[in-house]
Amino acid sequence: MIQFSHVFKRYPGGFDALKDVSLELARGEMAFVTGHSGAGKSTLLRLIALIERPTRGQALVNSRNLARVPRRRIPHFRRELGIVFQDYRLLSDRTVYDNVALPLIVTGTDRREIPRRVRAALDKAGLLEKERMYPVTLSGGEQQRVGIARAVVHRPPLLLADEPTGNLDAQLSDEILELFLDFHRHGTTVLIATHDQRLIERARARVLHLKHGELVRDTGASA
Amino acid sequence: MREYFYRHLQAFFSILGRLARAPLATTATVAVIGITLALPCGLYLVVDNARRLSSGWEGAGQISLFLKREVGEAAAGRLAERLRALPAVAKVEHITREAALAEFKRLSGFGEALDALGRNPLPAVLVVHPATTHSGAATLEALVRELAGLREVDLAQLDLEWVRRLHGWLAIVERGMWLLAGLLGAAVLLIVGNTIRLAVLSRREEIEVVKLVGGTDAFIRRPFLYQGLIQGFMGAVLAWLLLQLSLWALAGPIRELADLYGSGFGPAGLGLDATALLLGAGAGLGWLGSRLAVGWHLRAIEPR
Ligand SMILES: Nc1ncnc2c1ncn2[C@@H]1O[C@H](COP(=O)(O)OP(=O)(O)O)[C@@H](O)[C@H]1O
Ligand SMILES: [Mg+2]
Numbered sequence: 001m002i003q004f005s006h007v008f009k010r011y012p013g014g015f016d017a018l019k020d021v022s023l024e025l026a027r028g029e030m031a032f033v034t035g036h037s038g039a040g041k042s043t044l045l046r047l048i049a050l051i052e053r054p055t056r057g058q059a060l061v062n063s064r065n066l067a068r069v070p071r072r073r074i075p076h077f078r079r080e081l082g083i084v085f086q087d088y089r090l091l092s093d094r095t096v097y098d099n100v101a102l103p104l105i106v107t108g109t110d111r112r113e114i115p116r117r118v119r120a121a122l123d124k125a126g127l128l129e130k131e132r133m134y135p136v137t138l139s140g141g142e143q144q145r146v147g148i149a150r151a152v153v154h155r156p157p158l159l160l161a162d163e164p165t166g167n168l169d170a171q172l173s174d175e176i177l178e179l180f181l182d183f184h185r186h187g188t189t190v191l192i193a194t195h196d197q198r199l200i201e202r203a204r205a206r207v208l209h210l211k212h213g214e215l216v217r218d219t220g221a222s223a
Numbered sequence: 224m225r226e227y228f229y230r231h232l233q234a235f236f237s238i239l240g241r242l243a244r245a246p247l248a249t250t251a252t253v254a255v256i257g258i259t260l261a262l263p264c265g266l267y268l269v270v271d272n273a274r275r276l277s278s279g280w281e282g283a284g285q286i287s288l289f290l291k292r293e294v295g296e297a298a299a300g301r302l303a304e305r306l307r308a309l310p311a312v313a314k315v316e317h318i319t320r321e322a323a324l325a326e327f328k329r330l331s332g333f334g335e336a337l338d339a340l341g342r343n344p345l346p347a348v349l350v351v352h353p354a355t356t357h358s359g360a361a362t363l364e365a366l367v368r369e370l371a372g373l374r375e376v377d378l379a380q381l382d383l384e385w386v387r388r389l390h391g392w393l394a395i396v397e398r399g400m401w402l403l404a405g406l407l408g409a410a411v412l413l414i415v416g417n418t419i420r421l422a423v424l425s426r427r428e429e430i431e432v433v434k435l436v437g438g439t440d441a442f443i444r445r446p447f448l449y450q451g452l453i454q455g456f457m458g459a460v461l462a463w464l465l466l467q468l469s470l471w472a473l474a475g476p477i478r479e480l481a482d483l484y485g486s487g488f489g490p491a492g493l494g495l496d497a498t499a500l501l502l503g504a505g506a507g508l509g510w511l512g513s514r515l516a517v518g519w520h521l522r523a524i525e526p527r
Contacts, residue, residue: 049435051526072440079437089432106438111229150436 001027001158001189002048007057009043009213017043019213020057025191027157030184032200033193035210041193044210045160048191049083050074062158079107082151084161088143090135096122096146097131103154121149125179141172148179152188159183161192165199173199231445238449249454252418256458259411260505261465263404264493268466270397272490277389286367288349289378296320299347302375306349311357311366316350323348346377408508411458415451415512422447423520431526440521447517448510455509459502467492 002025009018017040025031033041046052048061050069059066062080069077082103090099101118109117122128125145135143144164151159161180165173177199184190184205194200200207209217242249290299296319303315318326323345328337337344351370353363363381371379423430430443470492481488493501 051435075434075437075439075442077437078435083435089428089435091429091432102433103436106433106436106442108227108230 001025001029001062002191003058003060005058007047007059008055009040009047009052010055017213018047018054018210021210021213021215022057023208023215023218025189028184028187028189029206030180030190030203031192031206031208032203033191033208033210034195034197034200037195038212039210040213041195041210042162043213045083045162045191045193048158049081049160050077075106079103079154080156080158082154082156082159084144084147084151084159084164086163086166088135088147090143090146090150092135094134095131096127096133096135096138099135099146100131100149100153103150107154109154117153118149121153124152124182125149140167141175144168144172144176145179148176152183156188158189159191161190161194163194163196164192165194165196170198174202177203234445235449235453238446238453241446242450242453248418252414252454253457253461255414256411256455256505256509257461257465259407259414260459260462260501263400263407264462264466264497264501265469266396266400266403267497268470268490268493270393270400273389273393275491276488277386277393285382286351286353286363286370287380287382288351288370288373288376289380290347290349290375291377292346294347294375296347298375299349302373303349306351306370311354311362312351313354314352316352318348318350320345320347408504411455411505411508412512412515415455415509416516418454419447419451419513419516420520422450423517423524427524430521430524434524435526443521444514444517448513451509451511451513451516452506453509455512456502456506458509459505462505463493463498463501 002023004024005022007018007021008016010016021040021044033044035041043052047054047059047066050066054066061077064077091102094102097118100121101114104114104117119128119131122131125148127142127145127149130138130142130146135146138146144167148161148164151161159180164180165176168176173196180190180192181203207217207219208215290302294302299317299319303317306312306315320343324337324343327333327345351366353366357363357366367379367381370376433443470490474490477488477490
């Protein structure tokens with residue numbers, strides 16, 4: 001699903017956030033990216049989502065060469081991913097339902113199909129009762145579950161999460177982790193950036209360890 | 224295709240809702256657009272009405288034939304009869320030497336001086352009104368030459384020069400109107416562009432999220448284009464209302480003035496064509512201003 005070979009990322013200003021990173025993540029695999037703050041975890045995910053472009057090296061995602069995706073094709077490329085953020089990135093002036101429906105609306109999904117799909121995603125995230133509420137009226141854990149429902153509503157083959165539990169306490173983090181494990185069991189490829197060691201230990205999945213932009217440890221395929 | 228249509232409809236109504244939720248900002252923008260569009264249209268109305276009014280005068284452009292002194296009243300009467308029979312002539316007034324003198328005395332106040340002269344120095348005059356079918360400038364001049372060549376006629380004078388000058392002025396004002404329309408059209412582009420710029424920036428978060436979940440630029444642009452289109456159209460409607468209101472306010476005084484001149488003239492508003500042009504231009508400029516602004520600012524908003 002993801003193949004990086006000798007990928008470098010230098011930000012404007014000259015800072016090397018990723019140096020010579022090579023890795024491979026098979027379809028259906030689950031892995032964590034970890035490392036100290038500033039190690040390059042977010043940068044790695046942003047390259048995969050084409051929010052940033054690699055400076056050097058070859059990166060394939062979903063068998064597409066990232067260097068060969070033109071600007072105007074980026075939206076279509078992103079429709080095959082689901083992305084979860086630490087700060088949820090929900091639209092505050094829309095209901096939970098409308099937030100989750102957004103990826104379906106932008107892709108022009110048949111409008112009779114939308115309610116069914118949105119409710120399936122909300123059901124999975126345990127939010128069926130809250131569909132008419134606005135994000136600000138929800139707790140942090142609930143907001144993150146809305147973010148996850150939005151990330152999976154269009155059933156992407158690849159799910160990316162950048163510090164998804166960064167703002168949550170241990171119990172809520174475990175609930176979120178359960179959701180990711182469940183998607184993984186259903187065949188979704190999952191890549192989670194986190195520095196939460198407890199979470200990684202509980203998941204017992206593959207770990208990619210970054211240090212100052214270099215991949216220093218890879219535990220290999222998951223247990 | 225149905226989905227496509229539905230999505231446009233949805234964007235259209237969501238924008239109407241957005242505009243209605245910010246009535247003050249919307250009203251201000253629409254008012255500025257309306258006033259801006261009303262200016263060149265008002266000038267157009269002035270030119271158009273002046274032209275209609277003066278074309279009435281041109282039709283009445285009359286030819287004064289000053290007859291030779293030796294032509295007697297009876298001969299003048301016969302000449303008038305002959306002229307009336309011409310197809311190019313609608314009406315001929317015969318002003319006898321006595322009548323001319325009486326009128327001159329009455330109007331000039333030189334009555335006593337003329338009395339002292341002892342004899343009437345004024346010639347008889349035939350005032351020829353050309354038929355409306357022969358009121359074109361070239362036809363009139365041909366008619367004047369023909370009449371000047373008559374044996375009894377001393378001098379033929381066409382009272383048209385000032386009308387022609389007026390038309391020259393109107394042509395200049397009209398050209399100025401198009402220049403002004405161009406400038407103010409550009410102003411509308413800027414007004415809409417600025418409004419849309421603010422709208423885009425205020426929805427920055429939303430745009431980033433839509434980009435992250437795979438929304439294309441076209442999808443993101445759509446509501447803003449409708450916003451520009453709707454505001455431009457509403458501005459044009461407002462401009463139309465402003466013009467009608469001004470006409471209504473001016474109609475009374477203009478009619479009184481026209482009555483003084485014995486004319487049935489009343490000011491005309493924008494015709495169907497001009498109204499369609501105004502509304503189309505408003506909507507089109509709104510759309511274009513929005514397209515330029517969105518194209519420019521969307522590029523700068525990339526998700527983090
Ligand atoms: N847009 C950017 N411009 C310049 N430097 C950046 C940018 N984004 C991140 N960096 C730098 O790159 C390094 C890695 O950042 P990041 O990938 O966010 O690390 P992590 O997510 O592991 O904390 C940091 O030192 C950060 O300061
Ligand atoms: Mg980070």
